[in-house]
Amino acid sequence: MPRDVVATKFWHALPDGRIQCxxxxxxxxxxxxxxxxxxxxxxxxxxxxxxxxxxxSGFCIDPIEKKPLNHFxxxxxxxxxxxxxxxxxxxxxxNWDISKSREFSSLSDRASPDAIARAAKEHGCKSVAFTYNDxxxxxxxxxxxxxxxxxxxxxxxxxxxxxxxxxxxxxxYRILDAANVDLKAFxxxxxxxxCAGQIAPVLExxxxxxxxxxxxxxxxxxxxxxxxxxxxxxxxxxxxxxxxLGADVPMHFTAFHPDWKMLHHGPTPPATLTRARxxxxxxxxxxxxxxxxxxxxxxxxxxxxxGKLVIGRDGYELTEWxxxxxxxxxxxxARVAGVFDPEPGTWGQKRIPVRMADYx
Ligand code: SF4
Numbered sequence: 001m002p003r004d005v006v007a008t009k010f011w012h013a014l015p016d017g018r019i020q021c022x023x024x025x026x027x028x029x030x031x032x033x034x035x036x037x038x039x040x041x042x043x044x045x046x047x048x049x050x051x052x053x054x055x056x057s058g059f060c061i062d063p064i065e066k067k068p069l070n071h072f073x074x075x076x077x078x079x080x081x082x083x084x085x086x087x088x089x090x091x092x093x094x095n096w097d098i099s100k101s102r103e104f105s106s107l108s109d110r111a112s113p114d115a116i117a118r119a120a121k122e123h124g125c126k127s128v129a130f131t132y133n134d135x136x137x138x139x140x141x142x143x144x145x146x147x148x149x150x151x152x153x154x155x156x157x158x159x160x161x162x163x164x165x166x167x168x169x170x171x172x173y174r175i176l177d178a179a180n181v182d183l184k185a186f187x188x189x190x191x192x193x194x195c196a197g198q199i200a201p202v203l204e205x206x207x208x209x210x211x212x213x214x215x216x217x218x219x220x221x222x223x224x225x226x227x228x229x230x231x232x233x234x235x236x237x238x239x240x241x242x243x244x245l246g247a248d249v250p251m252h253f254t255a256f257h258p259d260w261k262m263l264h265h266g267p268t269p270p271a272t273l274t275r276a277r278x279x280x281x282x283x284x285x286x287x288x289x290x291x292x293x294x295x296x297x298x299x300x301x302x303x304x305x306x307g308k309l310v311i312g313r314d315g316y317e318l319t320e321w322x323x324x325x326x327x328x329x330x331x332x333x334a335r336v337a338g339v340f341d342p343e344p345g346t347w348g349q350k351r352i353p354v355r356m357a358d359y360x
Contacts, residue, residue, distance in 0.1 A: 004053050004110075006140055008041065010168050011048040021048050023168050024087045024136055025201045038137040040085040053141045056081045056109040057132060059119070059354040063316040063347050067129055067159050068252050068291055070301060071338025072178045072216050074311055075318045075345030078157060079120040079354065081111075082132025083141070088161050089196040090184065092224055092262045113141070113148035115359040120154045123354065126345065127155035127177065136164045139172055146175040162205035163197055173209055178216040178339070180252075181206055185221070185228035186237035194227065203244070210245045216339050217245070220252040220291070223268050223276060234276050238283040247286045247304075248337035253277055254291035274298060286337065305334035316349035 010023040018029040021036050028036035030043035040052045059081045064073055067080075086093070111119075120128045128149050135142040135158050146156040155177040162181040164172065173179070183202065184195055191199045209217050219241065223229040241249060253276040255268040273290035277298055280288035290298030294315065301311035308331045312320030322330040327340035 004055050005044070005049050005051050006053040008048050008050050008140060010139075010165075013046075019043050019046065019048060022165055023139065024163050025165060025198060026087060036087075037089075038085045038087040040083065040137050050138060050140050052083045052085070052138055054110055054112060056083055056111060056356070058082075058109055059111070059116075059356055061123055061125060061347075061350070061352045061354060062129070063349055064127065064157075064345070065313065065316045066351075067131060067157060067180050068220060068254075068289070069157065069178055069180055069216070069218050070252075070289060070299075070311070070313075071218065071250055071287065071336070071340075072157070073126045073155075073339060073341060073345060075347055076126035076341075077124065077345065077347040077350075078127045078129045079116065079123065079125040080129040080131045081109075081116070082130070083138045084133065085137050086133050087137050087163055088134070091194050092222065092256060092259060092265075094222075094257070094259050109356045111356040111359070113144040115356060116145050117148040117152045117154055119354055119356065119359045120149065121152050122359075125154065127157050129157040129159060131157075131159035134160050134163070135172070136160060136168070139164075139168055143172060143175055150175065161195075161197075162202045162209075164201070164205060166204075166208075169205055169208055170212075173213045173215050176215050178218075179209060180218045180220055181209070183219045183221050183237065183241075186233050186240065187228070190228050203240075207244055210249065218250045218252065220254055221276070222254050222256050223272055224256045224262070225266055225268055225272065227265075229268070229272050229276065231275075231279065234279045235283065238280040238285055238288075241280075242284040247284050249285075250287035250289065250337075251280050251285050252289045252291045253280070255293050257292070268292075270295060301336065303329040303332060303334055303336060305329065306332035308332070310336055311344070318344050318348075 021028045035042040064078045158179045277288040286304035296314045299313040310322045321344045327336045
């Protein structure tokens, strides 16, 4: 086997001779030589293998706010990378060059888990993020990277759609420190028609993370005009979040820009994001944000108890810090939900590529 092809365990043989991948709710049933819908898992020698272990489309140091995570070491830097492929097929994908890649020439960087952890440590990154495409499909690599990071005191973060089955879900979230999960909409129709998926497994993942793990959780919804931005849908979604996940899970409402198979669909007006944010807070969500637009007020954090500004933001730059200790409001003493150092990070909005060959 080439070194980027590794054995996997989330599959079983079917009586008709096919092999079923059990990693995500697509349950691809493969004949010898076939690839799954994610394209990176394939049947080889009567087993399912991952074909992109250790390969990446590139590494960059980003602000953690870009993931977006606003309550996980604000102001810190995160070493970000992705691989290729995806197990959803969202027509609006904003990373389609990576997620829909059908050839791996874009995977020019190779990096061992330990090299990634060392690079993050040497660059002073608080965390490493699996992002750009969904870590579910490269779970074996993601878990090894997370273990190497933990050994060096570096946190790990998943940016994911949460489309994963129960067993692998437990194995992945046992080792992660934070996740931003896309809750793409709150209708079955949207998941079916626009993402070629189902909503139920995503909601199960969210409840699992919140109830069964210590992983810090934030949610992102990309609002697409006319598709998932009605008052009714936003009311139902935010009520569900408060009821099932609690008031402390931050929600990010981000702007759609025409992309991939939705090039002729108009962008999200900023007023839609503000409306979503106000519906969320009206339903009891304590921390709701606008994203992908210039909106310092919608991107800042306010104390849920006294309403005062506790973290000011302009884009990815922190402009004010009114937390003391590890996340206590300076004005009223209430504890703001999240994971905070006593002082904010100072990374700002820089984006710096990292050459992994230097850590080989
Ligand atoms: S992980 Fe890939 S191969 Fe496995 S079920 Fe999902 S899409 Fe299919």
